[in-house]
Amino acid sequence: AREGAAHAVDLPARPAPRTRRAEILAAAVPLFARHGFAKVTNGQIAEAVGLVPSALYRHYPTKMDVLVAACLQAAELLTQAVGRSLDGATGPREALNALAATYVAYSFEYTELTSVAEAEVAGLPDGLRQPLVLAQREHIAVWEEQLLLARPELNPRQARVLVHAGFGVVVEAGRRLHWRDTPAHRDEVTALVVGALGLTAP
Template sequence: ILAAAGPAAAGDGVRPVELPAQPVPRTRRAEILAAAVPLFARDGFANVTNGQIAREVGLAPSALYRHYPGKVDILAAACLQAAGLLAQGVERSLREVTGPHEAVAALAATYVAYSFEYTALNSVAEAELAGLPADLRRPLIHAQREHIAVWEQQLRLARPELDPRQARVLVHAGFGVVVEAGRSLRWRDGPDHRGAVTALVVAALGL
């Protein structure tokens, strides 16, 4: 399927994606977050201990509490960082689009680029969001809904025959395509892979 999509099909009319750089850790709190994300991605949040995170940054486990009330707060910070990076990427990608078809293609290219470039961060946010306490999950759910609403709006402009429910289903199907294709590629990054997966997403949306 990936070979059939081909990078050239995705590149037609899609502007190069300019993602925001992941913040460089300049504080101890940021260092803890940067150390925790790959551990959560590799082993799962529930299996990572405070001791493991602390060792990665040269701290005693008890010292983590000076920066985060608990491990779950580190997870919430990771999810917020993921949502923020994606929102910034979307804002940049839509600045100069000239119509809804171009907007949908730009959204697809941005989500694919984000998924490949920030694989660990995105996988943690996707896998662990549901396990957060309600008060920590609420702003993340809001950000997620805002993101999906942008897709739905642009897709319905491009395909006026769709009702809101149909558009929402297609958008989630597009996200699923990225996950499945990314896994099949073992998230090996590169313009050809990004282009092929973007083409698959656009096709899944019926454009």
């Protein structure tokens, strides 16, 4: 049996690329993560899936459409993961521990996808960015609500600052660990996030 909060996370599986459109997205994300969205060409994406560049447009009219699809996939996977993590949580502290373990697992499991979404979402046109911003706010609100229940001495602004600090811990620690995905690393980073919230790990 697997032990530790980080090991018990039930992450949704990334959709298998069963269509050409999905294959293009799966090939584009590592390129965006490695080189940055602006530097990746349609030709590179097409080559990665064995297409000529002109064939790409039948599936994604622009490179921006590929980026939007990546950002939406990241948001959807996180929403699903959060929903699963809160199933069965009996109180706010347990919920926060589950949220922390889930966010860490998600960040290590989908490192390329999350890095692309976080780095590039600000550059999306307003109409395309808005649904992603709303999804991000809803995710943060879940953490804030549970933290205010667990630590009633906090005000909403203080809770928000601590939640963002927790997210920052994941990014900084993940980079220092070179995103090497091991059970020990997930546990260590989860404990750091819980600590950043001013809570003690279970």
